[in-house]
Amino acid sequence: MSVDAAPRKVDAEYAIEYLQEHPEAGLCCEDGRWWITPNANETDQQVLLLDVVEAERLKDDPRLRLLSGIAHAGRSLWVLRRMT
Numbered sequence: 001m002s003v004d005a006a007p008r009k010v011d012a013e014y015a016i017e018y019l020q021e022h023p024e025a026g027l028c029c030e031d032g033r034w035w036i037t038p039n040a041n042e043t044d045q046q047v048l049l050l051d052v053v054e055a056e057r058l059k060d061d062p063r064l065r066l067l068s069g070i071a072h073a074g075r076s077l078w079v080l081r082r083m084t
Contacts, residue, residue: 007035007046012058015048019064019080026067027058027078040079043072 010018015036019025025047026040034055036048050058058064064078 007049009049009051010036010054012050012054012061015050015054015058016061016063018048023080025079027055027064028075029055029059030072030075040067040077043070043075043077 015027018036019027022038024040025036025038026043027050028035028037028043028046032052034050034052035046036050037043037045038047039045059066059078063081065081067077067079070077
């Protein structure tokens with residue numbers, strides 16, 4: 001999916017597949033809005049959107065971990081855990 005394409009709404013299963021295929025991506029939340037960013041270092045970009053129910057399912061997936069101390073106050077970011 002092109003970064004320039006308009007974001008589309010997806011379910012948690014599709015979103016976790018995207019995150020597994022794009023390990024630099026992340027799940028973001030701010031003000032009740034949820035999206036997948038293609039680059040966890042630049043969380044303003046949105047490639048996929050999730051509704052609250054799907055996002056809650058996704059953020060609780062054990063393959064994801066919450067990052068603390070990101071640059072955007074009030075924004076949360078989850079990324080794929082590094083499995084060894």
